[in-house]
Amino acid sequence: MSSLKNELKNGSGRRLIKRRLDDGVFYYVLSDGSGTSSFLDDWLNDPRSRGKAKRLLSTVxxxxxNGLEWATAARRIRRISPELYEIKNFSGAARVMAHIRTVEAIVILRPFQGHSGTGSVPATLIASATRQQRLVVELLEQEEYDGD
Known part of the structure; x- marks a missing residue:
C-alpha cells in the first residue's frame, strides 16, 4: 500500500511516499524528482537489488x-545529528540516510555506499541529507496540517 503526499510549492517535484509493511507498520520514502518513485522502487524492481531492499525494509x-535504543545497541543505526540517522548492516557496505523523529514515522532519504572503515560519513553527504531532511520536515508538517 502506498500513497503520495502533496508536493511543496518550491517545485522540487519531491514527495513523501507512504508505504505499509506487512504488520501495519508505516514508513515513508522521499521520492525522486519525478515525484512518483524512489530509489527503493528501483531496488525492489531490480532482481539484483531486491534482496537488499527487502533486508532494508526488515531493518526498518x-x-x-524495537525502538531506537535497541537499534543503536544492535548497531543497526547511527545518529548523525538530531533526527538524522544512518541505517546500516542490512547489506554489506550499503547504507541509507533516514529522518527519524519517531519510530512510527521513519523517512528513508537516500542510499549511499559505506565509508570504507573510516567510521565517518562524508560531510558532503551529510549536507545533502540535511537539505533533504528540511524538505521532509515541511512535507510531514503539511501532512499533519492536511490531517492525513
Missing part, C-alpha cells in the same frame, strides 16, 4: 518494533 520494521 525491526527499528519500528
Amino acid at each position: 520494521q525491526k527499528i519500528t518494533t
